Amino acid sequence: MRTAQVMAEQDLPGLLIMGIGGTHGVQESLAALLKKHFSVITMKELLENKKEVGKKIQCIFVSEFRPTIDQELLESLPNLKVIGNSGVGVDHLNLKMISNFGVRVTNTPHAVADSTADMGMALMLASARRLVEGSQIAVSPDTNYFAADWLGVEVTRATLGIIGMGRIGYKVAQRARAFEMKILYHNRNRRSQEEEQAVGACYSEMEDLLQQSDFVMLVVNLTPQTEKLIGKKELGLMKPTATLINISRGAVIDQDALVEALQNKTIKAAALDVTYPEPLPRNHPLLKLNNVIITPHIGTATVQATHMMAEEAIANMLSVLNCQPIPSEVFPQ
């Protein structure tokens, strides 16, 4: 005899997740949120009984790029309708292959915007003012005085070049404006005049932006067109006093060219929340350069953002199951 609760749970659509808790699983609090709308099934449970359990799964919640979606997995889930990605980037998903299985893919563009824009600002400020270096000096056992001629550079009234003026790029511009920065931007499409005026941003050709900016911030998504968007030529166009900030994807930069540019002082510094791969191999030259700040892909790593991403993903997945308009569907190119 089954209780009403168990019956109700069984009525909920099956949702596959990597796991709950630990270093690679979904946070406990997010799992609880998911359980309100779905019958949550972990990878472990699926692998123990692929045939039976596979049939129940209608959705997959992909978080921090897990679980990996490959042909084998898709073949074992005959009733899969939608993959709800937590986060806006979907370059880790083979959209064409997934589409061939008749499965939809959604992302979470709204939930990521504020926290990622904040991260871009954090990296720009930390790099300009040499915050990481400074904190190391402040706590080093060898420090017995603070040198008077230890200086950084100004952010206020400097020129920021934003490459990629989507939702996140625009929020970066809104923040940078408060620092009286001169804002140039480059995008596939030009924004409207009102939008430009609201943040004081000037549309620029890529070359002009690179030549004039004190800070160049990459805020594009990763596509075949943006892969290695910043290479030797682009780095050579930048000012020798300029800083490159990357909050998009590691593969947007030709990493070897970046290492060379930093070593030869073609540009002054870099601040990267993303690299390729993540983490970098431990002997990679980027880890040793004094003028590089690297953060472990934490653009959306806040309690608030991860919750908002889960909620946005839930709403997207439910809209697919309920045959309603889908807020944020992504299509193969």
Next chain:
Amino acid sequence: MLFLFPPTHVDKVQSPRPQNHSRGPWHPSREQFLPPSPLSSVPPPPSFPPPPQPGVPARLPALLARREEDMEAQELPCVLIDCIGGKHGVYEDHAEFLKERFCLITMKEYLENKNFLGKKIRAIYMWYHKPVINEELLQSLPNLKIVASSGVGIDHLDLSLLSSYGVKVSNTPFIVSTDTADLGMALMLASSRRLVEGHQMAISPDTEYFPADWLGAEVSGATLGIIGMGTIGYKVAERAKAFEMKILYHNRKQRNKEEERAVGATYCKKIDDLLQQADFVMLVVNLTPQTHKLIGKRELQLMKPTAILINISRGLVVDQDALVEALQNKVIKAAALDVTYPEPLPRDHPLLKLKNVIITPHIGSATVKTRHLMKENMTESIQAGLAGLPIPNEVLL
């Protein structure tokens, strides 16, 4: 905006001046000083050619033709500095600028020749709180008119003492404002997003993967409490507004309605109200007897356990022992400090070991551009002070 200094008086020199002989323009070398001896005629020329000055011929025969008063008219005012270069000294490139306008005398040179140089010194260019000014020094500088201090803080100066000697004081208030506000924002973002910790993880030889359960806290949309809403505090508010933060502030005086509305700031007459509501508490006051240990055990306990304290004012505004205790007991979540007491902290201080603390080496105004502006401001103030004109950025008691 600089202007030429028109000398309006003559220094009282005790030793009798040589008659019918002119002295070369006074440009002391770094290595040696040759004061005129009472019985000499023309003093030995300096060991290097003096730098060219407008209207002053370089060759000695031409100088001999000039009258003494004309010579003195070309004299640059003597300004005392601590030293050039090294840990705390005036920057080399700044020194070049200053030497075109002043006769710079280092503390070392002064101490080697106190009696003579003491009377020549009319201003002190105080860079990074040096040279230290005490009663003894003031007594030996009878012609001292003005002390120009770098930065906006003047807690290191005894204003009453200086005033009692008739010495005016200037600082550099407004030009440090944006850099300091920027650093406040940098520290708030770095602390909230665990940037320093994250960087260490990203480069650590032990890192094999980035864990999914490693999270910071959001700045956008959070509540910022600004304690001290002067020029710097207001600029912090302007920046925080763009992050859609809710802004509370506490200040001696409430700002007017337009100013509050422009940054969306709400006044908290009682500091307690601010402390209880803020996710981030930022200290932007100057150090005075009233703000000394403004944040102590009581204030820290009023703060949320998820709150972060940011200090860009002075170390002594915080009761440091109480802060250590609060951080260790998780009474508050984290702290980010550009200032401590002393600076640097002793190497065994508990603050250096806490994971949830970021300390920066007092770099609030440490940018190339701002330091240049400081030098220019201080030069203007000295020139105005010596000319008896209104002093830009004068600090009044």
